[in-house]
Amino acid sequence: MTTPTRIALVTGAFGGIGQAVARALAANGADVALVDARPVGAGAEAVAAIEALGQRALALSTDVTNELAVDDAFREVRDRLGDPDIIVNNAGITDDALIWKMSVESWRRVIDVNLTGPFLILRAAIPAMRTRGWGRIVQVASINGERGKAGQSNYAASKAGLIALTKTAARELGPRGITVNAVAPGLIETPMTADLPEEIRKRAIDESALGHAGHPEDVAALVAFLCGDAAGHITGHVIRVDGGQYM
Numbered sequence: 001m002t003t004p005t006r007i008a009l010v011t012g013a014f015g016g017i018g019q020a021v022a023r024a025l026a027a028n029g030a031d032v033a034l035v036d037a038r039p040v041g042a043g044a045e046a047v048a049a050i051e052a053l054g055q056r057a058l059a060l061s062t063d064v065t066n067e068l069a070v071d072d073a074f075r076e077v078r079d080r081l082g083d084p085d086i087i088v089n090n091a092g093i094t095d096d097a098l099i100w101k102m103s104v105e106s107w108r109r110v111i112d113v114n115l116t117g118p119f120l121i122l123r124a125a126i127p128a129m130r131t132r133g134w135g136r137i138v139q140v141a142s143i144n145g146e147r148g149k150a151g152q153s154n155y156a157a158s159k160a161g162l163i164a165l166t167k168t169a170a171r172e173l174g175p176r177g178i179t180v181n182a183v184a185p186g187l188i189e190t191p192m193t194a195d196l197p198e199e200i201r202k203r204a205i206d207e208s209a210l211g212h213a214g215h216p217e218d219v220a221a222l223v224a225f226l227c228g229d230a231a232g233h234i235t236g237h238v239i240r241v242d243g244g245q246y247m
Contacts, residue, residue: 064117186242209244
């Protein structure tokens, strides 16, 4: 019996971890919808890489915090690729400050992108997954959502909430054959972390058992595994990809 081609939707997919995840899923035989807040042209490299693997790719510029925009994106994905049965919620931002110096706007913006966005994506994706009786959902959290981080109360809170959303969704969706897991990266070499002060980067590397930062492909390999058939009995878990940074 031939396994159907899976349709994956990845948010924050035009660079860093998201692009690596999209490529890894395509290498495993999935067609991929790449969703990002940036203009579609920013996803051209990722689209070309996926198509070079013989898979279909669709790039969409979408604000994941906007309910109507998310619904529109899902309609376009369904029309052009089909209903997604793999979801990777990777979109995320930071806007750091100590609690007593943080604006309400900064708090809300980070929570909105990092937590409300994944909720809206899941709400749009789940009905078709439930009908099919199969699905894979992976949320990209952070070790700072588990341990906290000075100066990142909004980011850490959003990622802690994403972990709670993951565990709740795993309980709700398990009876329908849908697994839901989270990966929690430590310091990964991405455009988001490239601008970190050198002393913060050094401290993160010194914390780790392996003594170096990770790469997007390290995260993508785990995400691709969790999205496959071999991970069918793994759900509700948070798995760290941090080189032993938080033990």
